[in-house]
Amino acid sequence: MASGSSVRIAVDAMxxxxxxxxxxxxxxxxxRESEGRVEAVLVGREDDIRAELEKHDHDGLPISIAHAxxxxxxxxxxxxxxxxxxxxxxxxxxxxxxxxxxxxxxxAGNTGAVVASSLFGLGMLENVRRPAIASMFPTIDRPxxxxxxxxxxxxxxxxxxxxxxxxxxxxxxxxxxxxxxxxLMNIGEEETKGSELTQAxxxxxxxxxxxxxxxxxxxxxxxxxxxxxxxxxxxxxxxxKLVEGVLDILxxxxxxxxxxxxxxxxxxxxxxxxxxxxxxxxxxxxxxxAHGSSSAKAIKNAVxxxxxxxxxxxxxxxxxxxSEASVTNG
Amino acid sequence: MASGSSVRIAVDAMxxxxxxxxxxxxxxxxxRESEGRVEAVLVGREDDIRAELEKHDHDGLPISIAHAxxxxxxxxxxxxxxxxxxxxxxxxxxxxxxxxxxxxxxxAGNTGAVVASSLFGLGMLENVRRPAIASMFPTIDRPxxxxxxxxxxxxxxxxxxxxxxxxxxxxxxxxxxxxxxxxLMNIGEEETKGSELTQAxxxxxxxxxxxxxxxxxxxxxxxxxxxxxxxxxxxxxxxxKLVEGVLDILxxxxxxxxxxxxxxxxxxxxxxxxxxxxxxxxxxxxxxxAHGSSSAKAIKNAVxxxxxxxxxxxxxxxxxxxSEASVTNG
Numbered sequence: 001m002a003s004g005s006s007v008r009i010a011v012d013a014m015x016x017x018x019x020x021x022x023x024x025x026x027x028x029x030x031x032r033e034s035e036g037r038v039e040a041v042l043v044g045r046e047d048d049i050r051a052e053l054e055k056h057d058h059d060g061l062p063i064s065i066a067h068a069x070x071x072x073x074x075x076x077x078x079x080x081x082x083x084x085x086x087x088x089x090x091x092x093x094x095x096x097x098x099x100x101x102x103x104x105x106x107x108a109g110n111t112g113a114v115v116a117s118s119l120f121g122l123g124m125l126e127n128v129r130r131p132a133i134a135s136m137f138p139t140i141d142r143p144x145x146x147x148x149x150x151x152x153x154x155x156x157x158x159x160x161x162x163x164x165x166x167x168x169x170x171x172x173x174x175x176x177x178x179x180x181x182x183x184l185m186n187i188g189e190e191e192t193k194g195s196e197l198t199q200a201x202x203x204x205x206x207x208x209x210x211x212x213x214x215x216x217x218x219x220x221x222x223x224x225x226x227x228x229x230x231x232x233x234x235x236x237x238x239x240x241k242l243v244e245g246v247l248d249i250l251x252x253x254x255x256x257x258x259x260x261x262x263x264x265x266x267x268x269x270x271x272x273x274x275x276x277x278x279x280x281x282x283x284x285x286x287x288x289x290a291h292g293s294s295s296a297k298a299i300k301n302a303v304x305x306x307x308x309x310x311x312x313x314x315x316x317x318x319x320x321x322x323s324e325a326s327v328t329n330g
Numbered sequence: 331m332a333s334g335s336s337v338r339i340a341v342d343a344m345x346x347x348x349x350x351x352x353x354x355x356x357x358x359x360x361x362r363e364s365e366g367r368v369e370a371v372l373v374g375r376e377d378d379i380r381a382e383l384e385k386h387d388h389d390g391l392p393i394s395i396a397h398a399x400x401x402x403x404x405x406x407x408x409x410x411x412x413x414x415x416x417x418x419x420x421x422x423x424x425x426x427x428x429x430x431x432x433x434x435x436x437x438a439g440n441t442g443a444v445v446a447s448s449l450f451g452l453g454m455l456e457n458v459r460r461p462a463i464a465s466m467f468p469t470i471d472r473p474x475x476x477x478x479x480x481x482x483x484x485x486x487x488x489x490x491x492x493x494x495x496x497x498x499x500x501x502x503x504x505x506x507x508x509x510x511x512x513x514l515m516n517i518g519e520e521e522t523k524g525s526e527l528t529q530a531x532x533x534x535x536x537x538x539x540x541x542x543x544x545x546x547x548x549x550x551x552x553x554x555x556x557x558x559x560x561x562x563x564x565x566x567x568x569x570x571k572l573v574e575g576v577l578d579i580l581x582x583x584x585x586x587x588x589x590x591x592x593x594x595x596x597x598x599x600x601x602x603x604x605x606x607x608x609x610x611x612x613x614x615x616x617x618x619x620a621h622g623s624s625s626a627k628a629i630k631n632a633v634x635x636x637x638x639x640x641x642x643x644x645x646x647x648x649x650x651x652x653s654e655a656s657v658t659n660g
């Protein structure tokens with residue numbers, strides 16, 4: 001989409017823990033701050049959404065409602081839920097996106113359901129077999145992006161190569177990193193270390209045109225030795241929840257007076273509200289997964305991130321980069 | 331070995347970063363504090379060890395030296411190193427153990443070389459296909475033991491069942507936990523979540539006689555929801571280095587005045603010096619892997635832990651428990 005025109009983003013208004021209150025407030029904020037560049041389509045129970053909208057001054061703002069009668073809760077099995085609840089807000093949002101009525105979607109709902117409905121509704125980008133959720137992680141330097149953190153389990157080596165290419169594009173065009181350093185999460189520095197998966201993925205990444213910096217271990221990861229860290233979704237999800245958990249414990253432990261600046265720096269790097277959620281890369285569309293406990297600010301930023309993805313044609317850039325990576329590797 | 335008689339432990343004197351100084355000091359300390367119950371055999375370059383021994387009052391203490399001319403460094407490939415350096419201290423120590431001249435060994439050297447020389451020299455316990463390194467992790471409750479943290483990559487479901495049985499024995503007889511709660515590291519609470527490996531392992535663990543508490547995620551892990559957490563060595567090693575890394579960063583960040591009691595509690599739970607290292611479970615012998623940066627106190631405690639393993643016949647108890655687990659699962 002050419003810069004200057006407006007971008008339509010669907011917001012799953014029934015998704016997160018604070019739904020629909022924070023979703024509506026966040027969407028209104030994003031539309032207002034974009035000065036009309038961003039249009040929001042709030043997806044969910046019309047009455048509930050309308051009641052929330054009443055709380056805000058939204059006169060003249062390009063905000064509409066797409067009714068969806070059902071809600072998928074956090075505990076539901078994603079595959080079953082999206083089959084049975086065709087009227088669920090996230091399914092309706094993905095359908096709107098698939099039909100071209102919006103150019104991106106944001107949801108703070110059940111992550112598995114967001115992934116499943118996006119896969120089902122949008123399909124994959126050319127040459128991408130499986131999608132990846134890209135999440136920011138704190139380091140002592142600047143944040144690194146890790147992918148996948150939970151969309152694709154039991155990946156193949158070629159999937160990790162694709163994740164590298166998608167992470168490279170994300171780091172360049174969203175984070176503004178030049179020649180992003182792409183690393184492979186592993187349990188040793190040497191090429192021969194690790195599982196069958198990582199050993200094979202190492203070879204593919206080393207032969208690619210990416211700025212591959214080799215294996216990354218837990219410590220070098222936290223020292224910010226790579227901009228992009230590639231891993232299977234199982235390992236990435238364990239990492240995500242472990243680091244979240246440690247920071248949660250320490251946040252409550254370290255409350256009170258005293259300037260724990262370095263800790264605050266780490267903590268703020270992990271602030272979903274700032275990043276506005278994690279993109280689901282590889283699907284044929286723009287999907288931003290916001291944290292289940294998102295604030296209105298987080299939703300607002302997620303909508304802005306979705307619009308930025310549309311503006312920069314991140315999907316097209318991913319297709320180019322992935323095809324380059326595959327060609328280089330025969 | 332009957333309680334009351336003495337226990338002979340080999341200490342790889344050339345292993346860690348502070349070798350042989352901390353190894354000799356630690357071994358002398360363990361022998362002295364055991365009042366002769368523990369005998370130490372220091373394995374490594376005789377002249378170097380003798381020079382270190384001169385610094386301590388060791389008159390009358392049952393400490394001997396077994397000469398080993400070579401050293402395997404931290405960066406060497408374990409498989410190659412133990413093949414080429416048959417005179418390496420860790421290989422000689424494993425040989426002494428295999429010949430029955432000692433009943434256990436402690437090394438702070440190259441972990442892969444300790445694992446490889448132990449496997450090669452000692453072989454496996456009955457019905458154990460692959461070994462596991464069991465490491466203590468901090469939680470907000472009390473420490474949990476995670477296994478495997480790096481000995482066995484690309485595990486099978488039955489390996490994870492065995493790790494559960496070995497962790498159960500360790501938690502009962504070394505940590506003193508009654509009916510230890512055994513959990514499976516996974517990326518969701520439900521039975522159907524996770525990789526092919528964890529889904530299959532879930533079934534085996536659920537059918538076993540262990541006190542299986544189901545899937546454990548990063549957050550519930552840190553809340554101490556399980557005494558024993560079972561995982562493939564790749565994931566466990568990533569977890570170990572990530573938590574080590576976070577605590578390292580925060581230790582330097584949080585230096586200075588102020589009582590960060592909860593942080594100190596977490597940190598101290600992760601103190602290798604207190605635990606004296608991580609046991610390599612499943613091999614037909616007693617092998618304690620101390621941290622590469624072990625202090626003399628850590629080595630001392632590692633030697634005591636090795637002696638305790640011998641005294642409680644942990645290997646025999648593991649064989650019983652593993653066979654029970656296999657029988658229950660057909």
